[in-house]
Amino acid sequence: MTHTDVRLLRINEVAAETGLTTRAIRYYEELGLLEPAARSEGDYRLYDQSDLDRLLFIRSLRDDAGFSLAQIGQLLEDEAARERNRERLRSTTDPDERRALLLDAQRRVDRQIEFLRAKADRLASMIEAAEARRAHLAGHLAELDHVPAPYSERQKKQAKTP
Amino acid sequence: MTHTDVRLLRINEVAAETGLTTRAIRYYEELGLLEPAARSEGDYRLYDQSDLDRLLFIRSLRDDAGFSLAQIGQLLEDEAARERNRERLRSTTDPDERRALLLDAQRRVDRQIEFLRAKADRLASMIEAAEARRAHLAGHLAELDHVPAPYSERQKKQAKTP
DNA sequence: CCTCACCTTCACGTGAACGTCAAGGTTGTG
DNA sequence: CACAACCTTGACGTTCACGTGAAGGTGAGG
Numbered sequence: 001m002t003h004t005d006v007r008l009l010r011i012n013e014v015a016a017e018t019g020l021t022t023r024a025i026r027y028y029e030e031l032g033l034l035e036p037a038a039r040s041e042g043d044y045r046l047y048d049q050s051d052l053d054r055l056l057f058i059r060s061l062r063d064d065a066g067f068s069l070a071q072i073g074q075l076l077e078d079e080a081a082r083e084r085n086r087e088r089l090r091s092t093t094d095p096d097e098r099r100a101l102l103l104d105a106q107r108r109v110d111r112q113i114e115f116l117r118a119k120a121d122r123l124a125s126m127i128e129a130a131e132a133r134r135a136h137l138a139g140h141l142a143e144l145d146h147v148p149a150p151y152s153e154r155q156k157k158q159a160k161t162p
Numbered sequence: 163m164t165h166t167d168v169r170l171l172r173i174n175e176v177a178a179e180t181g182l183t184t185r186a187i188r189y190y191e192e193l194g195l196l197e198p199a200a201r202s203e204g205d206y207r208l209y210d211q212s213d214l215d216r217l218l219f220i221r222s223l224r225d226d227a228g229f230s231l232a233q234i235g236q237l238l239e240d241e242a243a244r245e246r247n248r249e250r251l252r253s254t255t256d257p258d259e260r261r262a263l264l265l266d267a268q269r270r271v272d273r274q275i276e277f278l279r280a281k282a283d284r285l286a287s288m289i290e291a292a293e294a295r296r297a298h299l300a301g302h303l304a305e306l307d308h309v310p311a312p313y314s315e316r317q318k319k320q321a322k323t324p
Numbered sequence: 325c326c327t328c329a330c331c332t333t334c335a336c337g338t339g340a341a342c343g344t345c346a347a348g349g350t351t352g353t354g
Numbered sequence: 355c356a357c358a359a360c361c362t363t364g365a366c367g368t369t370c371a372c373g374t375g376a377a378g379g380t381g382a383g384g
Binding site: 231 | 340341342343344349350
């Protein structure tokens with residue numbers, strides 16, 4: 001049994017670790033996106049590792065997926081609902097109820113996946129278009145290099161994405 | 163020669179067609195993201211098809227890719243720069259200059275692709291995580307359906323926020 | 325105990341991306 | 355030509371996601 005670091009961090013350290021500002025962290029708390037694991041005697045916010053993970057997750061959703069904090073709140077609520085369901089799952093042995101809980105959870109996940117996939121798909125089509133343009137350019141360049149062969153110092157074209 | 167629809171639309175029709183509000187369209191103009199193809203005698207904004215396309219593109223960048231209007235401005239400027247380069251390309255026959263122009267354009271496109279791909283990648287990893295959860299649930303469901311409750315609770319430590 | 329760096333809770337400020345009147349001009353249809 | 359339905363340019367309001375003090379409390383070191 002590991003004591004699993006009971007090392008609690010204060011908001012400034014959390015900010016440094018997550019790349020968020022203290023203001024943002026407090027703001028997220030204000031919005032109900034998280035609660036610090038504990039408070040010190042003098043009411044300092046104290047965070048544990050799971051809080052860090054949660055904040056990093058929030059940051060990822062915000063920056064990478066471009067979700068609004070409201071949407072992130074929804075996702076986290078869904079997550080919490082899943083957690084509660086798992087709890088209930090463990091506490092029942094009735095197959096019908098278990099099946100109902102599992103199906104419910106699956107529907108939730110499916111919804112998330114669909115949402116994410118929609119964004120990803122459209123992003124992918126934008127990438128495709130850009131790559132088509134790139135290929136077009138590359139074609140012209142190749143044409144230039146192989147056909148006329150003038151007396152020019154051939155500079156190396158840095159190929160980044162082969 | 164086709165007259166190719168010289169049908170110009172007024173801002174309200176454009177709004178209906180693009181799903182944007184008139185205010186948003188004027189705002190984008192204010193930010194320099196587009197200019198209406200023409201103005202009527204009484205100074206009404208008049209838009210052509212390419213304006214529609216541009217607005218739909220902007221909307222896609224905003225909604226689907228989640229870019230800020232400032233970033234969109236950058237992308238569109240890049241696009242314009244590409245266009246200018248193509249023009250210059252057509253007007254020169256000097257191989258060295260042609261190569262320089264093409265390489266420049268390619269660098270721009272590469273930058274865009276990298277930017278888009280970064281977003282897409284991280285979105286993809288989120289989707290992957292969600293699908294893993296889904297598979298996990300599906301496994302439990304199958305277990306419920308096919309096995310007489312084998313008492314096997316052989317799961318790992320469960321990562322909480324992937 | 326003192327100090328200084330960090331923390332607390334208000335509370336107002338800010339930039340982005342529009343919404344929403346207000347006051348007037350323009351179009352096209354009866 | 356009357357008039358409703360659209361348009362114009364301001365200009366101020368709003369929501370989101372924080373930034374930035376202000377005024378005071380906390381906590382570990384010297």
